[in-house]
Amino acid sequence: MALVPTTTIPDGAVFTEVDMGADSAAPTVRATVVQASTIFYDTPATIDKAERLIADASALGSQLIVFPEAFIGGYPRGSTFGVTIGARSQYHAAAIDVPGPEVDRLAAIAGKYKVYLVMGVIEREGYTLYCTVLFFNSQGQYLGKHRKLMPTALERIIWGFGDGSTIPVFETSIGKIGALICWENRMPLARTAMYGKGIEIYCAPTADSRDIWQASMTHIALEGGCFVLSANQFCRRKDYPPPPEYTFAGTNEELSPDSIVCAGGSVIISPSGQVLAGPNYEGEALISADLDLGEIARAKFDFDVVGHYARPEVLSLMVRDHPTTPVSFTSASKEAGPQKP
Numbered sequence: 001m002a003l004v005p006t007t008t009i010p011d012g013a014v015f016t017e018v019d020m021g022a023d024s025a026a027p028t029v030r031a032t033v034v035q036a037s038t039i040f041y042d043t044p045a046t047i048d049k050a051e052r053l054i055a056d057a058s059a060l061g062s063q064l065i066v067f068p069e070a071f072i073g074g075y076p077r078g079s080t081f082g083v084t085i086g087a088r089s090q091y092h093a094a095a096i097d098v099p100g101p102e103v104d105r106l107a108a109i110a111g112k113y114k115v116y117l118v119m120g121v122i123e124r125e126g127y128t129l130y131c132t133v134l135f136f137n138s139q140g141q142y143l144g145k146h147r148k149l150m151p152t153a154l155e156r157i158i159w160g161f162g163d164g165s166t167i168p169v170f171e172t173s174i175g176k177i178g179a180l181i182c183w184e185n186r187m188p189l190a191r192t193a194m195y196g197k198g199i200e201i202y203c204a205p206t207a208d209s210r211d212i213w214q215a216s217m218t219h220i221a222l223e224g225g226c227f228v229l230s231a232n233q234f235c236r237r238k239d240y241p242p243p244p245e246y247t248f249a250g251t252n253e254e255l256s257p258d259s260i261v262c263a264g265g266s267v268i269i270s271p272s273g274q275v276l277a278g279p280n281y282e283g284e285a286l287i288s289a290d291l292d293l294g295e296i297a298r299a300k301f302d303f304d305v306v307g308h309y310a311r312p313e314v315l316s317l318m319v320r321d322h323p324t325t326p327v328s329f330t331s332a333s334k335e336a337g338p339q340k341p
Contacts, residue, residue, distance in 0.1 A: 026294025029174045031201070032062040033231040033277075035266040036284040037239040038074040040246070043094050046072050047102060050119070051109050057286050058113035063138070063174055066118040068231040068266075069181050069205040070131055072096060073122025075233060076158065077207065077240075077261055078248030091158065095124035103134065103142055111140020116172060118179055120205040120231075123147070128160040133179045133205060135170055144168050148181045149190060165323040169197035175293055179203035185216055193319045195224050195306045200296050204230040209263040214279055221269040225299035227291050234264035234284050271299035 034053050039045040050067065057065050069075055073095045096102040098121070110117040116138050123132035123145070131148040147162025167190070169178035178199045184190050185204050194202065202224060204217060209232055221228040238257035240246045248255060255261070267278035268289045276289035303309050 026292055026297075027174075029063050029201070029291045029293065030061045030288060031064040031066070031227070031229055031268065031291055032057040032060070032286050032288040033066045033229050033266045033268060034068065034071075035232060035234050035264045035280055035287060036068075036071075037233050037235040037262075038071055040074045040240045041090050041094050043072060043096065043102065046074075047105060047109075050106075053286065054109055054113050054115060054117065057288070058115055060286070060288065062115060062286075062288060064116040064118070064177070064201065064229075066179075066203045066229045066231045067120050067205065068233045069120040069133075069207050070122050071120045071205075071233065072102065073129075075207045075262075076155075077235070079246065091122075092124065092127070092129065095122040095129050097125070098123045098132065098134065098145060099142070106134065107136050107140050107142045110136035110138060114138045116174060116177065118177070118203045118205070120181070122159075125160075129158055130160050130162060131155070131181055132162075132166075133181060133203070135168070135177065135179075137170075137172060143170050146179050146181070149184055150187070152183045163324045164319055164321040167193055167197075167319070167321065169194060169199045171198075175200040175291075177201045177203065179205060182206040182208055185220060189317055191220060191224065192306070192317050195226075196317070196319075199224065200226050200293065201291070202226045202228045204228055206230055206232050207262065208232065209265045209281070211265075213265060214267060214275075217267055217269050218273050218275075221271055222273045222299075222303075223305055225271045225296055225304060227271060227296075228267075228269045230268075231266050232264050233262050234260075234280075235262040236260055271295045 036053060039049060054065055076091060106117065106119055117136040119134045121132050121134055123130040131151060133146045135143040137143055145166055146168060147166045149162045151159040169176050176198050178194050180190055180194065202220060217228050217230050237255040237259045263281045265279040265281055266287050268276045268287065270276055272295060278287045280287050
């Protein structure tokens with residue numbers, strides 16, 4: 001396997017292609033993880049930026065494009081979200097309804113560029129927000145969504161909890177695709193549910209740019225015998241609104257406009273644990289690799305966590321995959337015959 005020289009594309013994005021060789025009979029999928037910043041509190045402009053990045057990736061032959069956690073709506077890094085001050089209304093306004101016009105537009109973009117699209121959004125349902133991933137096929141159809149099961153730390157103040165009804169794996173022409181978001185990927189039972197659904201291209205949108213995140217991604221690729229595509233934002237202070245509209249808590253540093261507040265680290269890893277592209281900590285980038293799907297069978301022949309390496313008579317998992325709602329209504333059955341006034 002040889003690295004093809006890096007190519008610079010518009011807006012400073014970077015494309016790193018991996019030559020997987022031409023001797024494999026298995027299909028090959030070109031995948032891209034997008035490392036870029038939200039335009040905070042401006043959802044239409046963020047979707048415009050997403051389309052530009054999708055166009056660039058499509059021009060390079062990408063068939064699957066994965067965006068970071070909360071790309072549309074924004075990841076609220078450093079915000080206290082009303083714990084000490086009231087600052088929630090703008091964030092709620094920047095979220096999107098699913099379904100809704102923004103979803104329709106994303107579907108149209110996926111169809112226009114003929115790509116499978118995995119997009120991190122902040123979903124609004126009534127007055128509750130969810131950290132969500134949306135899936136679209138290359139024909140411009142919305143496939144479904146995954147809601148983050150367990151928001152982390154202060155995320156729980158502003159995001160609702162997903163349930164078992166939104167942990168899909170979609171069978172597509174380029175493989176079985178699904179996603180877990182950020183620290184959900186550290187939940188062994190959630191991962192096992194994905195493996196049980198036969199995931200082959202495991203998307204991991206995140207907000208974690210620490211070096212240790214790479215160890216988790218490598219472990220998941222080996223454990224699941226799947227390709228892992230992790231997309232994170234690269235953000236500077238100037239990508240967020242200026243103070244006092246937006247302030248960063250929890251740091252003693254004086255942040256300049258060019259201070260890095262999220263360093264990226266987006267990466268693509270093979271089922272054998274080999275890093276195919278990334279991690280990138282340099283700036284906004286398109287990080288791409290060719291995925292030889294034949295590697296999945298080779299990896300699982302050695303270790304299939306829900307197949308020949310499973311011991312269901314000793315260890316098993318039950319997943320409650322029905323929706324959970326706080327209010328339900330049952331109608332009284334009507335008596336036979338005419339009703340009396």
